[in-house]
Amino acid sequence: MMGGTRPDKYKKLVVKGKRIDGRKLDEMRPVIIKAGVLDQADGSAYIEVGSTKILAGVFGPKVLHPKRLLDEDKAVLDVSYAMLPFSTSERARPGPSRRSKEISKVAKNALEPSIFLEEAPQVMISLQLDVISADAGTRAAAITAGSVALADAGIPMKGLVSACAAGKIDGNIALDLCGPEDNFGEADMPVAMLSSNNEITLLQFDGDMTKDEVSKSLELVRKGNEYLWSKQEEALRGKYKEVD
Amino acid sequence: MMGGTRPDKYKKLVVKGKRIDGRKLDEMRPVIIKAGVLDQADGSAYIEVGSTKILAGVFGPKVLHPKRLLDEDKAVLDVSYAMLPFSTSERARPGPSRRSKEISKVAKNALEPSIFLEEAPQVMISLQLDVISADAGTRAAAITAGSVALADAGIPMKGLVSACAAGKIDGNIALDLCGPEDNFGEADMPVAMLSSNNEITLLQFDGDMTKDEVSKSLELVRKGNEYLWSKQEEALRGKYKEVD
Amino acid sequence: MMGGTRPDKYKKLVVKGKRIDGRKLDEMRPVIIKAGVLDQADGSAYIEVGSTKILAGVFGPKVLHPKRLLDEDKAVLDVSYAMLPFSTSERARPGPSRRSKEISKVAKNALEPSIFLEEAPQVMISLQLDVISADAGTRAAAITAGSVALADAGIPMKGLVSACAAGKIDGNIALDLCGPEDNFGEADMPVAMLSSNNEITLLQFDGDMTKDEVSKSLELVRKGNEYLWSKQEEALRGKYKEVD
Amino acid sequence: MSMLVQNMQYIKKRIAQGERLDGRGFLEFRDITVENGIISKAEASARVHIGKTDVVVGVKIDTGTPFPDSPDDGIIMCGAEFSSIASPDFENGPPGIDSIELSRVIDRGIRESHLISTEKLCITPGEKVWMVFIDIHILNDAGNLLDAAGLAALIALKNAKMPKYDSKTECVIHDESDGNLPLSDVSPVPVTLYKINGEFLLDPSWEEKAVSDCQITVTTTKDGNITAMQKSESGTMSDKEVMKAIDLSVKEGAKLRKKLKL
């Protein structure tokens, strides 16, 4: 959706049902999730989706100053998404961009429905999402890792939130676009879902699709998220196994 | 006063006593003032002076945090003047410039003498002045609209403040310079006056004039402000008429 | 240590034991120190070291808001070092740079050991160091002036802190590098010392030296600081003499 | 957000009974009025009122350096600001997260639909291209800002004139025009559905917006395709609800296009 000129090696994004990195259309990149990877944070998680690599850390719940940032009736979830300067092809300038601010907001909106915020009024939970290496799908992977970090911190949760994207490449609906597919494809739709009720907590879309293509994409991301929920649970179980 | 090269069409700013837009030397551009034009603000006004167009909105009086910005003895008037990015020939970058900060201050100083600030200690009155379309004379028009917005908000006032400029173009003293006259003229002097006692609450000047020319300019702006006071009152009456 | 190309006139920095400005290797530039030079500040000092010229001013001790910046157990020393825009060859942009922030911190660390901070808990002492004219050695001269300003403000002190640098130019260890020596020399080591116990309170180094050269440099700066302590005391006595 | 809890519950209760406080149907817009060309110095401008909601969009066109990865394409910049008079909630300062999200959703609708033919905005490849600045300014927030802003942006762009470029002096002459801004005929229109008590409402008042669980903006083009979507706020939606929102947006977008001749 970036619209740059397509180099020769990406002239065809799908050949005989195979994508440029050898995947099938409904296949995700390899996913690794680990819980409890940091020392100082109250909860943390690490995710790799292909060469996208993200660290999530949670501090809280804690009472913060200034108090006006707190809510009388429920806990406040503060989410901050950041691309480290060396995570992208062109060095990103440190500090929040308009893009990262928007992602921080939609990630917050995506994760809030999974937390019993009313159970802990007047406190703040801070979630930091650090993109160490970026190769498409960073907001989805960050949400997936963020949910594991929240669970790792012992925050009372209704379920896990995971996210992945479906998109359109050379006319085909495909799961989990990688970098060149994102750059030269026709559409991208990241979707987050809550494991306890299958509801959508984040949906964004840019590109061009018909209504039927959107419907097909929703089916695909559901499968993707079901897979991610199992990987998230595995990571959380894995951590407790180590402890035992 | 901007000093750029004068294009051919502005070679002469005054021909046979007529200015480039057909006005006489002591004639103002067409003025439209409306009160009560916004829904959310506590008071508001809209002004057009030629193609200069400004919206003024008031919130308050209200008790604000941090309290250290308030004054124990009197109400605080906070004025913020802003050029919208598309209001000028070259796109203005959003956010306050040194110029807009200075105008915010002199507008505040121009309007304060009209308000019974001592009657409402420890509160703040916020006045926002948004320049939608700029064609010279924006600070004067903003003050004129701001005073109507304050009255519309029911703030107790000693009188109305209006402002207009006199200037020097091709050696002639003229009222209410338009854009090219401001750019290629020799001097500009915006003056605000308080209707209840005819006192000057704002006076700025840049360019080159003799003492006598300044004196003549002061006479001209007095006539201009008398006209503006009548337009301001009309706008405030008009609003109450509509309500009745 | 800046590494730019060396112009012809600085091809040799030392000729027959004499430096480009005629000094011997262990000789400081002319030093002038004055105490109590400002009216509004609670304490102040002025220093010239060659054409490096610095004003130091102290406000405090005072109770400041927000209170969270204060310390329950001891006074807080806040130091701010600033190069005035016209102090350097290329105009410096106003506002703190990374360099000036680091110098503010090391100057604070250099001066704190000289103050009985525990005697005045919950207050702040503010020290401003304004570089009016810069020609190498500004951080050292700023610390030297800052200590005099603190004493002039009547802050209870264990001793005076002075600072000067030793460096390496064309293979020679020399005291108090001037501008070209700093730019085209091989190493620079500013060192601050506390008069009451001869301890080092600041030490920085960049360039290239052997261990023996560092040792020799330490000897040289000790002599320099002994000279500066006497000049600091003279300035403080001078002020009281004037008063008498 | 200084609404009383009782007010909020009352609005919700009435909606549960199938009624809106102002008597409109759930999928009924308030009156929409459009003013064109109100800003003398902008290459185009439009002010849109939806009920008391008041949004002005100015378009400025100037020259700039193209991005290295698309050296032959003009550049689109879209920003939004809330005037501090728009609502008691807003304060001046750097653009808040709400205005960033708003402008980015509008931006994606315009960019991804290829409304602006950026390939026709090249002056010297790799060196100089036209930049189109779309500045959204919220003057009064009485609900449904996003749809108002999207309409105002589309209307302004449709009326935008190119300034003249003097290739000798390499200067832009802003007060002389050189034809229309090159557009394709896609007319992207954002329509936002607000979910309250499990029901979808169009064009909420400020109070209705305050009680909604979440919202989804769907930007569709003339041919009924989807070009941008954004679910916003913390509520959740099912797949079915998303598909229903798309249906409604396609339909309502077509109605708006017809009504406003877009």
Place this chain on the structure above:
Amino acid sequence: MSMLVQNMQYIKKRIAQGERLDGRGFLEFRDITVENGIISKAEASARVHIGKTDVVVGVKIDTGTPFPDSPDDGIIMCGAEFSSIASPDFENGPPGIDSIELSRVIDRGIRESHLISTEKLCITPGEKVWMVFIDIHILNDAGNLLDAAGLAALIALKNAKMPKYDSKTECVIHDESDGNLPLSDVSPVPVTLYKINGEFLLDPSWEEKAVSDCQITVTTTKDGNITAMQKSESGTMSDKEVMKAIDLSVKEGAKLRKKLKL
């Protein structure tokens, strides 16, 4: 502003009796001293004391790109900063509104009088011109900053040397000089009248400034013309008072020019 109310009333009472605390006449300046060239790296500098008020102005000259609407003219930039040691009231940080107003009034006096012959500061039309940076730094605020800053700026500019421009390497050589900064002989001097109890005072102390209702700065040139004015603070003035202030400023400006050989 931590003055006691009694002090303020006392100062006002004495002024009503025709007396200033330090015995000066209403239109009498304190001692003025001038130091030149104190900053080795600046193209010019001047430090002016008026009584205990202490202002330093540095002038730096470098190259830059001209503004598109005046491609043949050099550029003047004028800024002011209060050192945090200047007064217990000031704090460091981005330039406060007082320093912005101060620098803009000084700037207009210099710019509108055409003191600096910007047309002689062109190196390559449309591409490279000289930029003159005038940086005002307030070291001690004991009242009447504006007049002190205006004098220091004028004195520094009158002593400014052009750095050398090496057209081969296209570099500026700051430590070699190439004649004087080209100036016209107008010598703009700002004189500020402070209104206290309906009376005009010149050159107030910090305490007198604190009790004044408002002030008007009038910058006049050698020929007695007015080139900049600014009424400041919230008090009001009549037409007659403005004209009187102009008279006084012309007279006092001429005296200062003579005294300081400007």
Place this chain on the structure above:
Amino acid sequence: MSMLVQNMQYIKKRIAQGERLDGRGFLEFRDITVENGIISKAEASARVHIGKTDVVVGVKIDTGTPFPDSPDDGIIMCGAEFSSIASPDFENGPPGIDSIELSRVIDRGIRESHLISTEKLCITPGEKVWMVFIDIHILNDAGNLLDAAGLAALIALKNAKMPKYDSKTECVIHDESDGNLPLSDVSPVPVTLYKINGEFLLDPSWEEKAVSDCQITVTTTKDGNITAMQKSESGTMSDKEVMKAIDLSVKEGAKLRKKLKL
């Protein structure tokens, strides 16, 4: 800094008895692990753990304009940021003074040792040179950040590949490599000594760092020369202690170089 006073006193007491809480000798490092090339888009990267301390350094190489006073030299930029997850003490925002000091000490070690052969990084003299960005990111602060960051920076630089420069299009092709970043064989390694109760400790835990009086970082090169030093925090040191710290740093730097093959 929320450590209880008792804890701090206990740590100090044990150190006075010659013991560290985790049983290490005073001059003993925790385990050091190194991961290379973890960031696909960076020209090089290294993640270093010293115990639980976790630092990642990314190196990006791009083109830029040289500084006027060194037109033939490439440019080194070194920055550091603490992630807000690194410690309960840190907050996001502009780089705090601790991260500025950290990056500047690392920067001086690299720059003054001439590790990077900047004279080989010139593309067009005076116009275009390579810029090497060294970005340090602290992921977990369990003490001794400076040594960890210095090692990670050195390791990343030693593995850095030059991106390809296409002189026809004047573009950088980041995903094609063109040999190694030109380095000299000096391997600057910073070793920091922390003074607690008059004793020097290496590689403190977060708690030990909190009770230390001050610290001195000495960066030495392969030949045993000193290239950068920084005493930090408010404690004091004697000449003798400084010389002792230099001795220890030379020795420990050599050990680290051998162990990590640097």
